[in-house]
Amino acid sequence: EVKLVESGGGLVQPGGSLRLSCAASGLTSSRYWMTWVRQAPGKGLEWVANINQPGSEKYYVDSVKGRFIVSRDNAENSLYLQMNSLRGEDTAVYYCARARVGAGLDVWGQGTTVTVSS
Amino acid sequence: DIQMTQSPSSVSASVGDRVTIACRASQDIGNWLAWYQQKPGKAPNLLIYAASTLQTGVPSRFSGSGSGTDFTLTISSLQPEDFGTYYCQDANTFPLTFGGGTKVEIK
Numbered sequence: 006e007v008k009l010v011e012s013g014g015g016l017v018q019p020g021g022s023l024r025l026s027c028a029a030s031g032l033t034s035s036r037y038w039m040t041w042v043r044q045a046p047g048k049g050l051e052w053v054a055n056i057n058q059p060g061s062e063k064y065y066v067d068s069v070k071g072r073f074i075v076s077r078d079n080a081e082n083s084l085y086l087q088m089n090s091l092r093g094e095d096t097a098v099y100y101c102a103r104a105r106v107g108a109g110l111d112v113w114g115q116g117t118t119v120t121v122s123s
Numbered sequence: 124d125i126q127m128t129q130s131p132s133s134v135s136a137s138v139g140d141r142v143t144i145a146c147r148a149s150q151d152i153g154n155w156l157a158w159y160q161q162k163p164g165k166a167p168n169l170l171i172y173a174a175s176t177l178q179t180g181v182p183s184r185f186s187g188s189g190s191g192t193d194f195t196l197t198i199s200s201l202q203p204e205d206f207g208t209y210y211c212q213d214a215n216t217f218p219l220t221f222g223g224g225t226k227v228e229i230k
Contacts, residue, residue: 040219042167050159050167050210052219064217067124100166107215108173109157113166 007031007112009101014117021091021121027084027101027114035079038104041086043097044116051097054086055104068094091121125150125213129222137230142198144225146189146211154190155215161224162207171196172214203229 013025027039041053054075055064063075074087084101098118102110126149136142146156154174159167169178171187174194184199198205206229211222 042221049208049224050161050212050221052212052221055217055219066218105172107155108176109159109169109171109178109212109214110167111169111172111178113168116166 007103009103009112009114011099011101011114011117014099014119016120016122017091018123019092019121022087022089023091023119025086025088025099025101025117025119027086029082029084029103032082032103032112034077034082034084034103038106039075039077039084040102040104040110041075041084042100042102042110043095043119044100045094045097048097053099056084088119091119093121095119096121124218125152125216125220127211127213127220127222129209129211129225131225132223133226133228135228135230136201138201138203140201142201142205142227144196144209144211144227146194146196146222148192148194148213151191152213152215155213156187156189156194157212157214158185158187158196159210159212160205160207161210167210170209198227201227201229205229 056075072090098116100116103112128147156174158171161167175187208224
């Protein structure tokens with residue numbers, strides 16, 4: 006069974022940091038681009054970041070550039086999102102997903118919740 | 124950045140009805156469009172990619188069409204399990220923008 010499982014979410018104060026992880030099983034994630042998508046409470050989906058197979062290309066939505074870093078460890082079949090200088094507007098459920106170039110996100114994790122609040 | 128605009132924002136229809144959701148891109152995106160269904164509290168599920176290609180396992184009552192800037196998702200005969208919110212996405216150009224969503228309710 007192909008599965009993605011996120012972890013690392015929680016409550017953090019504004020200005021704090023958090024590192025999300027996404028563990029892949031049943032698939033060799035190193036063969037695919039990987040994506041982070043988030044969804045604020047009661048809102049729509051927002052693409053956050055993409056990383057290519059070797060981790061040499063990374064793309065971010067403008068609102069997180071300079072604060073978030075996407076990375077991967079292909080040996081561990083894992084994806085990460087280091088989130089720094091967190092703001093209230095970063096409060097969301099964060100999903101990792103497998104990306105097929107030009108063909109959408111076909112495997113998703115269950116999501117992990119990040120709450121930024123004092 | 125490319126903007127993706129969906130309409131309507133919500134639709135209420137009866138079982139058996141034909142439902143159509145529109146998605147418009149602010150620039151030509153060819154056929155690089157994906158559609159997703161999301162149910163409350165769950166992750167999205169890919170329905171269609173490349174504007175009109177049905178993802179494996181998705182019922183054939185779902186179909187997609189369009190190219191360039193104007194796209195459509197059609198549910199040919201609405202079923203009770205089709206409730207949820209539907210999103211389109213530019214699948215090719217960073218940022219990979221999603222549309223605002225269309226909530227489908229069963230009457």
